[in-house]
Amino acid sequence: QVQLVESGGGLVQAGGSLRLSCAASGRIFSIYSMGWFRQAPGKEREFVAGISWSGGNRNYVDSVKGRFTISRDNAKNTVYLQMNNLKPEDTAVYYCASQKVPYTDYDPSQNKYWGQGTQVTVSS
Numbered sequence: 305q306v307q308l309v310e311s312g313g314g315l316v317q318a319g320g321s322l323r324l325s326c327a328a329s330g331r332i333f334s335i336y337s338m339g340w341f342r343q344a345p346g347k348e349r350e351f352v353a354g355i356s357w358s359g360g361n362r363n364y365v366d367s368v369k370g371r372f373t374i375s376r377d378n379a380k381n382t383v384y385l386q387m388n389n390l391k392p393e394d395t396a397v398y399y400c401a402s403q404k405v406p407y408t409d410y411d412p413s414q415n416k417y418w419g420q421g422t423q424v425t426v427s428s
Contacts, residue, residue: 307330310420324384339352340400344393352365353365353373353385397421402417
C-alpha cells in the first residue's frame with residue numbers, strides 16, 4: 305500500500321521560510337515523478353511544483369517561481385518543498401502527490417496517490 309506523509313507545515317510570518325517534507329512508502333520511490341499541490345479555504349486545489357523521477361526536470365506555478373524549490377532524496381524516499389519569502393497568499397493545506405506511470409516527467413493531471421496534507425499559515 306502506497307503512503308505519502310507530509311510534514312513541516314506551521315505558522316510563519318510573512319517573509320519567513322518553511323521546508324515541507326513528504327515521505328513515501330509502499331512502492332519504488334525513485335522511478336516516479338512527484339509533485340506538490342495546495343488548497344486554500346474556498347478555493348480549488350492548485351498545482352505548485354513538480355519534479356521528475358530523476359530530479360533533472362522541475363516546474364513551478366508562476367506565483368512561486370523564485371521563492372519555492374522542489375527537490376528529492378531518493379535514498380530517503382522523500383520529496384521536499386523549500387518555501388522562502390512566504391506571503392499571506394501562500395496560506396493553504398499543502399499536499400504531495402505521486403504519479404501513475406514511472407519514468408515520465410511530472411504531469412499535474414496524472415497523479416495516483418496523495419498525502420493527507422500539512423497546513424501552512426502565513427501571517428501578515
